[in-house]
Amino acid sequence: MKTYQIPFKNTGFFSQIMLDYLEKDESINDFYNNFPSIEGFQSQIVQKKLSYNESTRNKLFSVLDAQYKNIKSHKKVHDNLLKLKLSNSFTITTGHQLNLFTGPLYFLYKIISTINLCEILSKQFPEENFIPVYWMATEDHDFEEINHFSFRQKKVKWSSDQKGGVGRFNTSGLDKVFSVLSDHLGMSRNAEELKKIFKEGYLKHQNLAEGTRYIVDKLFGEYGLVILNADDKVLKRELTPYVKKELFDQTSYKSVSKTSKMLEKKYKTQVNPRKINLFYLIQGTRERLIYENNLFKVNNTDLVFSEEEIIQVLENNPERFSPNVITRPLYQEVILPNLCYIGGGGELAYWLQLKNYFNKVSVPFPILLLRNSVQIISEKQEKKLIRLNISLEELFLNQNELLKNKVNIEAEHSIDFIEQKKYLENQFKKLKLIASKTDASFIGAVNAQEKKQLKGLNNLEKRLLRAEKRKQYDLVERITTIQNEILPNQSLEERQRNFSEYYLEYGARFIEVLKKSLNPLDQKFTVIVMD
Incomplete structure (x- = not known):
């Protein structure tokens, strides 16, 4: 197993607001509180200690204690529950919808980022306790967003006409999903383990919230992850x-x-x-x-x-x-002794809209940390990339851009018209200067002619590139195939694939590798080569 890191901005998949946040650009300074650094956490601990009261802490413990009453979770989870009663205990939280069988891969990255950050902070601040929390979005009602997952680009879907908060949905109909998934998985040892996790989670629990808790606990309980269902009368009273x-x-x-x-x-x-x-x-x-x-x-x-x-x-x-999406973050920060929220780029972008709201109601705004993002590739795929002379950063280029670059390298004559376009632009600058000194009314005609000439040059470049691609058909096919394998639908696989694809191949070792490889404070995109 090897890991590589790439700056988020070099992947082309992250918004400008997130890139500016990571760079601590001054244009975004007013929209967050403490930055996710050791110094930032030190400051956040002080703020939360002053604002979080013992009564809320005791109620939180009583609710979680009741939710875990009949669950045979790992000892580390129950130890963390007991630690929540202590005034020097803080949470690091991520939240996510109750996607069927965890949904897209990035759900795992959220959880592991949360667990690993707690371990890092425990070493930095040994006098405090840090507890990873997964906030289940049990009150969400958008069933269409969560009722499916993708397995090898095949959609596995749960059909139900239930309405309301999805956490309360009964699990009827999931036996049919289990049958479909079983056919996809096959009969290997890892396949049987996946079937068992699905069956024990969904077919032996009455509602989606409890089924999800079982599955997530099964995957991450050994790391002490505490799973919270905040659809609760006692907790709501705090709000x-x-x-x-x-x-x-x-x-x-x-x-x-x-x-x-x-x-x-x-x-x-x-x-x-x-x-x-x-x-x-x-x-x-x-x-x-x-x-x-x-x-x-x-x-x-x-x-x-x-x-x-x-x-x-x-x-x-x-x-x-x-x-709703605006007030849920406040609910989280009111009931938890929380220091940090870990989420994806889209989530953190809307959190940045909320700081003024938190100030208005006198609740400390948490640290915002961009979750780890990961691309998994096999050793075989890495060797193919090396043979094709494609770097890991080039892998994330737009496919047309990637093909243009590689075809151009192998072409007998360059079909990149950058120099010709610059020459043309310089010539038209001179023409505009002449027009302005002769008769300014001609500048419009010069601009139109420039646009026409550049368009013609672009069209010629495209035609020559298409011809060169046909000439280098084998290279084009190999590049297209490997990029499509790694980036399904030309997007990050973490939004497309389900963990079961990798668990089927690597078993529990897949989660162990992720756990070992990801440092949430590195704030870079991670590529893991699985052997």
Whole structure:
């Protein structure tokens, strides 16, 4: 097993806002609190100690203790649960949807980044305890996003007409999914292990939340990962004061809208806040809360509440108020002694819209850490890349660009017209100067002619490149095949493949290799060559 690292910016798959964040660009400084460095964590520990109270800690422990009551998890998990009662214990958290059989590969990278960061911090701050937490998105209602995964580019899907928070979905119908997956997996030892994990998780648990907890615990319990289902009345009661502000003051809307306008000067907005960023959650329903004509209405239902009635519901049934993408991060930071949230680029981009909101409600904004991203390649694939003279960084080029570069190297005469285009541009600069001194009205005609000439040169270059590709057909096929193997659909495999593909080949060793290879504070893209 070998590992290589590439700067995120050299892969072409990461947004400008994330690249600027990693570089600590001054344009983004106002949108985060402490940076993910040892010094940043030292500062964050002090802030969280001052803000997190013992009452909330005890309630968190009691809820988690109850959730793990009948689970035969690893001793390290139960040790971490007990540590949560201590005032010097902090969490590092990642969150994710309840994707079928963990969904895309990057779910594993999120979890391992979280576990490994806790181990790094434990060495740096031996007087404190650091506990990795996976926040299950049990209240999410977008079933279409989570009801499938890809196995060798075949879609394995769970069909169900259930509605509401997906964590509450019963697992009926997953026996059919198990049958389909079993056929795909075959009969090897690793295949049987995968089947057992799926079967024990989904077919022996009543709802999706508990099935997911079992599977994730089976994969990561030995590292002490604590799995939280925050769809809980006791925990929701801790959020009640903030829900009141959300209902009557539109706190998040005002704060996030202001921040978004500032970010929009340079970056794309990830999420747009609503006037009320809450859902109403009951069995079978999770719908937006809307305030109209002095009444609170639950979208797509007949449920309507006066201001007095909504307060009564909040006091008696706080579990019915479900945070959306804007308010969920606040819920997390209110109930956990949390220092850091680990997520993907898209997630962290919307977290950057929230700092002003956190300031407004006086809750410490967590450190934001970009999760590890990984590309797995086999030794055989690495040898092919070497024979084709394709570097790991070149592997991530747009396929047309990659083929152009490699075909050009082997071509008898260069078909890269960069010099000719520069020459043409210089000639037209002189023509524009002459036109401006003679008759400025001719500049438009000169510009049009320049555009026409450059377009003609580009078209000629493309035609010659196509001809050269036909001439070097074998090379083109080999490059196209290897890149498509490694980057399915010309995108990162971590968004396409499921862990089962690699577990089938390498077994539990696959997770062990990831665990050993990934350092979340390195903040670089990792390529792992599996032997």
